[in-house]
Amino acid sequence: xxxxxGACIIGQSGGPTSVINASAYGVIRAALDCPxxxxxxxxxxxxxxxxxxxxxxxxxxxxxxxxxxxNTPSSELGSCRYKIADPDKDDxxxxxxxxxxxxxxxxxxxxxxxxxxxxxxxxxxxxMQKVGYECRIMGVPKTIDNDxxxxxxxxxxxxxxxxxxxxxxxxxxxxxxxDTGMVTVIEIMGRHAGWLxxxxxxxxVVGCAPDLVYLPEVDFDMDQFLADVDRIYKEKGNxxxxxxxxxxxxxGSFVSEAKTSATDGFGHAQLGGLAALLANMVKERTxxxxxxxxxxLLQRCGAHVASRTDIDESFLAGKTAVETAVAGETDxxxxxxxxxxxxxxxxxxxxxxxxxxxxxxKKVPLEWINKEGxxxxxxxxDYALPLIQGAAEAPTEQGLPRFARLRxxxxx
Amino acid sequence: xxxxxGACIIGQSGGPTSVINASAYGVIRAALDCPxxxxxxxxxxxxxxxxxxxxxxxxxxxxxxxxxxxNTPSSELGSCRYKIADPDKDDxxxxxxxxxxxxxxxxxxxxxxxxxxxxxxxxxxxxMQKVGYECRIMGVPKTIDNDxxxxxxxxxxxxxxxxxxxxxxxxxxxxxxxDTGMVTVIEIMGRHAGWLxxxxxxxxVVGCAPDLVYLPEVDFDMDQFLADVDRIYKEKGNxxxxxxxxxxxxxGSFVSEAKTSATDGFGHAQLGGLAALLANMVKERTxxxxxxxxxxLLQRCGAHVASRTDIDESFLAGKTAVETAVAGETDxxxxxxxxxxxxxxxxxxxxxxxxxxxxxxKKVPLEWINKEGxxxxxxxxDYALPLIQGAAEAPTEQGLPRFARLRxxxxx
Numbered sequence: 174x175x176x177x178x179g180a181c182i183i184g185q186s187g188g189p190t191s192v193i194n195a196s197a198y199g200v201i202r203a204a205l206d207c208p209x210x211x212x213x214x215x216x217x218x219x220x221x222x223x224x225x226x227x228x229x230x231x232x233x234x235x236x237x238x239x240x241x242x243x244n245t246p247s248s249e250l251g252s253c254r255y256k257i258a259d260p261d262k263d264d265x266x267x268x269x270x271x272x273x274x275x276x277x278x279x280x281x282x283x284x285x286x287x288x289x290x291x292x293x294x295x296x297x298x299x300x301m302q303k304v305g306y307e308c309r310i311m312g313v314p315k316t317i318d319n320d321x322x323x324x325x326x327x328x329x330x331x332x333x334x335x336x337x338x339x340x341x342x343x344x345x346x347x348x349x350x351x352d353t354g355m356v357t358v359i360e361i362m363g364r365h366a367g368w369l370x371x372x373x374x375x376x377x378v379v380g381c382a383p384d385l386v387y388l389p390e391v392d393f394d395m396d397q398f399l400a401d402v403d404r405i406y407k408e409k410g411n412x413x414x415x416x417x418x419x420x421x422x423x424x425g426s427f428v429s430e431a432k433t434s435a436t437d438g439f440g441h442a443q444l445g446g447l448a449a450l451l452a453n454m455v456k457e458r459t460x461x462x463x464x465x466x467x468x469x470l471l472q473r474c475g476a477h478v479a480s481r482t483d484i485d486e487s488f489l490a491g492k493t494a495v496e497t498a499v500a501g502e503t504d505x506x507x508x509x510x511x512x513x514x515x516x517x518x519x520x521x522x523x524x525x526x527x528x529x530x531x532x533x534x535k536k537v538p539l540e541w542i543n544k545e546g547x548x549x550x551x552x553x554x555d556y557a558l559p560l561i562q563g564a565a566e567a568p569t570e571q572g573l574p575r576f577a578r579l580r581x582x583x584x585x
Numbered sequence: 586x587x588x589x590x591g592a593c594i595i596g597q598s599g600g601p602t603s604v605i606n607a608s609a610y611g612v613i614r615a616a617l618d619c620p621x622x623x624x625x626x627x628x629x630x631x632x633x634x635x636x637x638x639x640x641x642x643x644x645x646x647x648x649x650x651x652x653x654x655x656n657t658p659s660s661e662l663g664s665c666r667y668k669i670a671d672p673d674k675d676d677x678x679x680x681x682x683x684x685x686x687x688x689x690x691x692x693x694x695x696x697x698x699x700x701x702x703x704x705x706x707x708x709x710x711x712x713m714q715k716v717g718y719e720c721r722i723m724g725v726p727k728t729i730d731n732d733x734x735x736x737x738x739x740x741x742x743x744x745x746x747x748x749x750x751x752x753x754x755x756x757x758x759x760x761x762x763x764d765t766g767m768v769t770v771i772e773i774m775g776r777h778a779g780w781l782x783x784x785x786x787x788x789x790v791v792g793c794a795p796d797l798v799y800l801p802e803v804d805f806d807m808d809q810f811l812a813d814v815d816r817i818y819k820e821k822g823n824x825x826x827x828x829x830x831x832x833x834x835x836x837g838s839f840v841s842e843a844k845t846s847a848t849d850g851f852g853h854a855q856l857g858g859l860a861a862l863l864a865n866m867v868k869e870r871t872x873x874x875x876x877x878x879x880x881x882l883l884q885r886c887g888a889h890v891a892s893r894t895d896i897d898e899s900f901l902a903g904k905t906a907v908e909t910a911v912a913g914e915t916d917x918x919x920x921x922x923x924x925x926x927x928x929x930x931x932x933x934x935x936x937x938x939x940x941x942x943x944x945x946x947k948k949v950p951l952e953w954i955n956k957e958g959x960x961x962x963x964x965x966x967d968y969a970l971p972l973i974q975g976a977a978e979a980p981t982e983q984g985l986p987r988f989a990r991l992r993x994x995x996x997x
Contacts, residue, residue, distance in 0.1 A: 189758075189759055189762045218763070218764040221764055245758065246755050246758050246759060247755075247758035247759045247761075247762045248762050249758075251762060251763070251764065252762045252763055252764075253763060253764050254763065335984060335985075338984075338985055339889050339985060339986060340883055340887075342985055342986050342988070343658050343659075343883070343886040343887060343888060343889070343986065344882055344883065344886060346601075346657065346658050346659035346661075346886060346988065347601055347658060347659045347882045347885065347886035348882065349659075350601045350659045350660050350663060350664045351630070351663070351664055351665060351666065352630040352633055352663065352664075352665050357882075375985065376985065378982070378983050378985055379982055379983070379985045379986060379987060379988065380988075380990065381988070446861070449858070449861075464881070464882065466879075466881045466882060466883065467878075467879065467881075468883075469876070469878045469879075470756055470759050470760065470769075470876065470878060471752055471755070471756065471878065471880075471883070473759065474755040474756060474758060474759035475752075475755060476755060477751055477755070477890055478889055478890070480984065558983060558984070561984040561985070562983070562984040563984065564981070569976070570790070570791055571790050571791070571970060571974070572747060572750075572892065572970070572973040572974040572975065573747075573750055573751060573754055573787065573788065573790055573791045573973070574751060574754050574755065574791060575791060576754070576758060576791065576792075576793070578792065
């Protein structure tokens with residue numbers, strides 16, 4: 174493979190995570206250090222920044238500030254949820270992308286995102302091949318949902334999992350402090366896959382397991398849920414249930430969207446989300462004091478408690494994308510291949526075909542969910558626990574997180 | 586003052602904090618090390634444990650596990666919200682307490698709590714004096730609400746404030762990631778005082794200030810709030826508002842309890858709390874994408890991000906209670922006297938009369954709130970910022986918090 178000289182673009186897309194910027198930094202740092210790459214551009218708001226000709230010149234940034242990206246949550250370059258058209262139906266966007274690539278002599282495109290982003294990569298790559306523009310395109314995964322195909326796990330999942338497990342352990346202590354009991358419902362992200370909800374069970378490693386964990390991989394039964402809670406509350410005087418936002422009834426309808434007559438005779442949708450809804454149902458059934466807690470955005474931006482393993486691996490994924498692209502690879506996503514033999518975890522990068530990865534959702538294996546459908550098995554714990562090891566050791570300023578402050582100088 | 590030999594009881598009461606156990610550890614460690622104190626008992630669930638004769642023998646605990654109390658959130662001995670009667674009206678409880686004190690030869694009583702706990706201390710002390718039972722009684726403050734009279738600040742406030750400021754900084758990054766804007770409403774504890782809501786503004790120190798902060802010290806005006814949010818959203822494309830759960834209209838009614846016709850023609854109370862309610866009001870008014878986030882219990886049990894200053898001071902308050910009691914003091918609460926001259930913070934303990942402290946709520950001074958009533962001034966920042974300094978450096982086990990595991994052996 175001959176050397177390909179030219180500029181590169183890094184873009185970020187989809188919902189952010191605590192460590193997506195660590196991946197971006199992996200790309201940016203490796204690209205700035207690479208002799209084949211003549212300029213490093215960050216696209217403002219992902220592919221939208223390319224279409225709008227809004228590119229930041231990463232060469233203008235202070236090296237120390239760039240390094241702070243390792244501990245800066247959210248997508249520092251900005252994100253988008255722009256769904257690119259099928260090029261066979263409408264190639265307007267692709268023509269524009271080609272125009273921009275030519276304008277800046279872009280020969281490397283790195284896209285940092287989830288399922289949709291891998292699909293975007295794949296489509297752009299196919300188009301560039303079709304029109305004969307030489308360009309290497311690599312996907313750098315991120316998603317707290319952990320649902321990308323092929324890779325052992327996804328950058329971003331572990332830090333969210335660590336936030337969830339830590340918070341669940343702390344709430345476990347708080348929620349049983351009184352002589353009178355309480356039922357606590359903790360709502361966790363994950364619309365279609367239960368990887369994150371399962372992370373609540375990791376708190377069991379330090380003796381603070383939730384009593385019940387519900388994943389969207391199995392159908393939810395409200396009567397069974399209320400019976401489970403009632404039984405545990407009566408036995409122990411307390412009950413903590415962790416639920417995925419994506420739990421649904423057997424007919425596929427989300428519990429969170431269900432009209433309930435339990436609290437409101439007129440069947441109005443509840444405002445406060447699933448945790449509040451379930452907590453209220455429990456209150457009506459058991460008479461217990463209840464508390465609904467929604468981890469909301471906090472779980473995906475809690476960089477102060479990010480997993481060191483996740484930060485390091487996220488950086489590695491970005492760096493590897495650049496190194497392998499420069500070496501000749503294209504149309505690949507950088508994922509991980511891991512072993513956990515005899516409790517020893519090891520992880521190395523592995524390339525996956527973009528066309529294989531795009532638009533496929535990986536769910537928690539059913540055999541990792543207990544037969545009652547209200548908890549995960551040891552296999553899940555063995556899988557996830559190594560990923561949350563190590564402290565973020567994020568820099569602080571006056572006791573608060575010191576995030577990267579980029580200049581964001583527009584490229585000319 | 587002659588030496589008073591005998592056992593001591595430490596009890597915890599009211600809503601827990603991230604560092605109330607650091608205070609308990611200060612009491613327990615100092616008492617175990619004190620020659621005048623013959624035994625150290627922890628009351629299960631505060632004064633209820635005394636009434637029920639349920640006392641743990643702290644001498645049976647492992648020293649290393651006890652030390653882990655420094656980083657263990659919630660009240661490890663258990664808490665209660667039991668309101669003791671006025672002894673002039675009903676002295677049943679006091680007779681029982683005297684009986685237990687005599688049974689175990691208790692000569693020192695340390696009570697770790699907020700306003701109500703100081704009141705409990707005060708009443709017990711007056712009763713013991715009346716019946717001529719020699720006993721020294723000291724209050725060890727805790728409250729995330731920071732509303733105790735006299736003391737510069739209260740143990741527990743700073744760690745909650747640090748959690749809030751850290752979370753607000755992280756959400757600031759997350760909530761403006763897309764090219765399309767969002768309005769985020771963050772709900773913070775504090776029914777009557779706005780100390781905690783004000784802490785959201787600390788995120789401004791690292792460039793991540795919320796746009797608007799509403800405290801319960803000033804009346805809330807819904808129209809003005811919606812206009813404020815709308816203006817900022819239009820200007821910046823994003824808006825983050827931090828609100829105290831205790832915000833209320835001019836007539837004193839809580840906004841959180843208000844019937845609103847904006848979302849529900851039937852005027853049903855909303856389930857999901859204030860953040861969801863306000864977010865929905867904003868959505869109707871501005872059409873913006875909205876997100877309501879309630880920090881809920883997380884803010885008071887987030888020990889992993891506790892303030893080192895708070896941990897150290899909380900421990901000191903407990904230790905000082907023992908030392909001063911043994912030296913002859915009684916009927917006092919251990920508080921703090923601090924200076925912040927030229928940006929240099931120093932703190933020393935100071936004793937306050939229990940009768941002065943009990944049942945008085947200290948609020949944020951009105952001159953620390955801006956004239957628009959939607960933010961705090963630099964005076965608030967200068968007051969609170971020194972308190973959140975230093976990292977918790979909490980011990981972990983397999984990547985998760987390692988809390989104290991006490992044996993809790995009942996005293997005979």
